[in-house]
Amino acid sequence: MSFPDVMEKLVSLSKRRGFVFQSSEIYGGLGSVWDYGPLGIELKRNLQDRWWHTMVRSRDDIEGLDSAILMHPRVWEASGHVSGFVDPLVDCKACQGRFRADKLQDAQCLKKPSKKPGEHSECQLTEPRQFNLMFKTHMGPVEDTSAAIYLRPETAQGSYVNFLNVQQASRQKVPFGIAQIGKAFRNEITPGNFIFRTREFEQMEMQFFVEPGTDMEWFERWKAARMEWHRGLGLDASRLQFHPHGPTELAHYARAAFDIEFDFGGSLGPQEIEGIHNRGDFDLGKHQEFSGKRLEYVDQANNKRYLPFVIETACGPNRTLLAILANAYREEPVPGEQEGRVVMGFHPALAPVKAGVFPLTKKDGQPEMAHAVADDLRKRFPVFYDEAGAIGRRYRRQDEAGTPFCITVDTESTKNNDVTIRFRDDMGQIRVAASQAADVIARHLAADVAAADSRRVPAA
Numbered sequence: 001m002s003f004p005d006v007m008e009k010l011v012s013l014s015k016r017r018g019f020v021f022q023s024s025e026i027y028g029g030l031g032s033v034w035d036y037g038p039l040g041i042e043l044k045r046n047l048q049d050r051w052w053h054t055m056v057r058s059r060d061d062i063e064g065l066d067s068a069i070l071m072h073p074r075v076w077e078a079s080g081h082v083s084g085f086v087d088p089l090v091d092c093k094a095c096q097g098r099f100r101a102d103k104l105q106d107a108q109c110l111k112k113p114s115k116k117p118g119e120h121s122e123c124q125l126t127e128p129r130q131f132n133l134m135f136k137t138h139m140g141p142v143e144d145t146s147a148a149i150y151l152r153p154e155t156a157q158g159s160y161v162n163f164l165n166v167q168q169a170s171r172q173k174v175p176f177g178i179a180q181i182g183k184a185f186r187n188e189i190t191p192g193n194f195i196f197r198t199r200e201f202e203q204m205e206m207q208f209f210v211e212p213g214t215d216m217e218w219f220e221r222w223k224a225a226r227m228e229w230h231r232g233l234g235l236d237a238s239r240l241q242f243h244p245h246g247p248t249e250l251a252h253y254a255r256a257a258f259d260i261e262f263d264f265g266g267s268l269g270p271q272e273i274e275g276i277h278n279r280g281d282f283d284l285g286k287h288q289e290f291s292g293k294r295l296e297y298v299d300q301a302n303n304k305r306y307l308p309f310v311i312e313t314a315c316g317p318n319r320t321l322l323a324i325l326a327n328a329y330r331e332e333p334v335p336g337e338q339e340g341r342v343v344m345g346f347h348p349a350l351a352p353v354k355a356g357v358f359p360l361t362k363k364d365g366q367p368e369m370a371h372a373v374a375d376d377l378r379k380r381f382p383v384f385y386d387e388a389g390a391i392g393r394r395y396r397r398q399d400e401a402g403t404p405f406c407i408t409v410d411t412e413s414t415k416n417n418d419v420t421i422r423f424r425d426d427m428g429q430i431r432v433a434a435s436q437a438a439d440v441i442a443r444h445l446a447a448d449v450a451a452a453d454s455r456r457v458p459a460a
């Protein structure tokens with residue numbers, strides 16, 4: 001099954017509704033760098049909070065960490081990033097374009113008409129050279145090579161260098177994990193596809209330290225658990241798949257690896273949103289060697305000491321957010337109306353705004369009552385109050401924002417002290433006491449079904 005290409009529609013809806021803006025737009029923008037607007041930051045935070053809850057708070061064998069972006073430069077020598085985190089780059093002297101030598105087939109020359117690099121008669125491609133993807137900067141006032149440091153290209157190394165700190169402070173025993181959410185930077189040669197591949201992005205990574213010999217069993221366990229987590233976001237199961245890494249694809253640190261891919265539709269198609277890696281003792285071994293500090297785990301109960309193996313789950317929230325946007329986008333006709341509607345069918349637990357609250361008219365005490373209802377709801381979840389325009393248009397605006405519930409105060413409401421709750425996905429309505437509205441919505445959210453459907457949970 002092929003899924004439609006909604007990328008252009010997502011870029012425009014994201015700007016119009018405040019999910020994602022181009023960085024520094026008033027200066028013409030900065031290539032492939034994006035800012036998250038009022039709805040985007042709520043959606044991203046809900047996603048990250050959900051990950052943190054699953055990986056850290058709901059378990060007793062994973063600890064959280066927030067390590068610094070700037071690290072000792074030797075870290076990146078030990079990790080292999082200084083020598084190995086490179087892509088082959090070719091420049092075109094005619095159009096000044098820069099392309100990945102191994103991806104020329106997917107690239108476009110900057111000259112029109114559109115052709116692949118090297119296909120125009122004027123193209124002058126250089127020989128490939130290795131280009132390191134790490135951003136370099138200088139620490140302190142002196143700009144010499146001795147002060148050069150890097151912006152981290154992954155959060156993982158912060159967890160490895162803190163392995164013993166965390167283990168000893170938390171008194172964890174192997175097997176246990178360290179989880180982080182944080183920024184990472186890569187000077188990608190060919191960023192693009194909106195927020196799919198950018199130079200500044202975030203990662204939600206977890207490093208699980210296990211006894212050698214038990215690693216493949218844990219690898220399989222984490223593979224299954226992470227796929228289940230992505231399904232739980234409401235991502236359509238038929239758009240998710242595993243992609244095993246063959247010997248030529250494996251990263252320098254990996255003994256085995258699988259990507260979790262989501263089918264973004266159109267020409268982008270299935271792409272990695274998370275990687276699960278068996279990193280063996282590569283990282284702890286290298287840091288032990290380069291730092292000269294012993295990083296072995298002492299298993300006192302069994303009188304053993306060893307370097308644990310690491311099973312890593314490495315997810316990108318920006319890419320996963322793009323998957324959530326692509327998965328949620330739908331256009332559909334509305335019975336009895338000429339214009340259809342655009343719905344962002346987010347899983348209710350991820351939706352940036354949980355409820356829209358509207359008075360039907362601006363008179364007869366309706367705005368006052370609607371404000372009181374909104375204030376009550378706002379103590380528990382993000383709410384949007386709106387009294388501008390026809391009620392149909394207000395519903396449409398919330399459908400586009402992915403708001404799962406809309407509460408309307410009408411002429412009956414002020415007499416009977418009740419409201420209607422309208423469900424985003426089937427536009428059905430129920431009438432409940434105004435004092436019960438927050439509880440009804442909270443019940444729907446707490447039930448947390450693995451589907452992006454606001455009607456799936458019974459109200460009682």
Ligand code: GAP
Pocket residue numbers: 153154155156186188195196197198199200201202203205272273274275312314315316317318319320
């Ligand atoms: N520590 C292992 C590691 O970093 P990775 O596969 O290079 O593994 C993990 O990255 C995840 O980070 C990817 O699955 C992707 O979701 C996200 N990611 C990587 N590069 C990215 C980029 N340039 N822009 C956005 N997300 C990116």
